[in-house]
Amino acid sequence: MPLSSHKNKLWCIDTLAYRFYQRVMGKGRLLIWLYAVLLGGMSLPASANVDRLDEGVAMINNLVSSVQDIAKQQSTSTEIHDQTNRIIDQFFDYESVASFTIGPYWRKASPEQKQDYLKTFREVLIVQVANNFDYFRTLEYHHVNAANKGQDWIIIDGIIHDTTNTYPDAVISWRIRNIAGEPLTIFDLSVENVSMLITQKDENMAIIRQNKGNLDALIDLLRERSKDLRMARNDSGS
């Protein structure tokens, strides 16, 4: 088709549409409407990303203030246990996090082993966090930056400052799982670029390997660890 006739055809369609909208909406309103659709269409994914980043930042701020609220209260150990449990359910995709920490052994595990591991690992996590609440009391968190990492992740960077100046400032990064249409969940925390989850995974995998692939050996060790940590907490009188 010659270019001129193609242009004419487009011109005809444009003219017909223009006349139609001129009648219905008036010239000025049509142009504004077209601009709005064009700009809206172009900026929709970007604004969705920005919204997601803002949502992530708000979630981390919310988590930090929840932890600080608990740390400020003189709660009993049972109360801290329950509150920490709630925080895990509210902010983390616990099952994914736990399955990540044993790598390929998760798939090989029986349903009973999976349940056992989920329960025991959560116990250790909660007691460890609960035992460190005294330390959280003197910490301040300052947000620094938020950015997308690929399609699946949002990385939020911040600085932890110890108000007693016992420890130097530390750069931390939250890794948040970003699945379209689903709530954001925290997946990992890195301190000075050392990932807590990868460290945990390496340790767990080493233990399973040392026990010739036996996941139950890790679960037993975690059970003992949980018991020791509870005893340490009771001995410290909190």
Next chain:
Amino acid sequence: MAMFQTIRNMACFALLASLSACANAPDDLAVNTNDPYEDFNRNMFAFNMKVDDIVVEPAAKGYRNLPQVNQDMMTNFADWTTLPSTSLNSALQGDAENAALGVLSFLVNGLTLGMADLTDDSDDPVQTNFEDTMRGYEVPQGRYIVLPFIGPGSTRSHSAWLVDSVTNPLRFASTPAASTITAVSPPVRVVSYRGNHYDLINDVKYGSLDPYSRTRSIYLQYGANIGDSDDQSKDDPFDAFIQSQE
């Protein structure tokens, strides 16, 4: 005595060089791709933990009980003794400004044997060593190795440590003061480092199910994040996890 130390260092260097050569062993023979000498390393780690129990941790505890001024003096002294190496390596890395700052800080702070930091913070040189120089020349990190008394590292970091020890300009000064400083600085450095990272190290030592693998993981992640090429080629483990779920 100095000759004996040099020969011993050369022998260690030769041993490390041979280990570097062995580092290309097939991965399927290795328990962990980064750690083909895991059994040896675990034994060395256990030995180092005993040394820590008996000597280093009690000394670090004592260090932490000192007044802050004294702790700062020890840390400053430990940092000061590394300045000649910093200058030398900065020169090798082509950073003349840092090399000059190293010399300047060494001379100025030398008036107090390095115990007081008399220079402005902005004039403090960035500490560097032969491993940074090797990294700059893209020497691969090599395999993970734990050595007795020295601790965790890679074939490259341990080799670099030896080179730094042998080439430290302080060793070539034949005055009694320089010999004393050279002899005193390693234990001071160990105790001040252990004391300054007391809680962190104790957390790994007493708070983990397997302190060896936790230490290794932290060391290798840290190495990967400062640009060690061995780990750069690996896929992001988090992306791999998402893909395995889909």
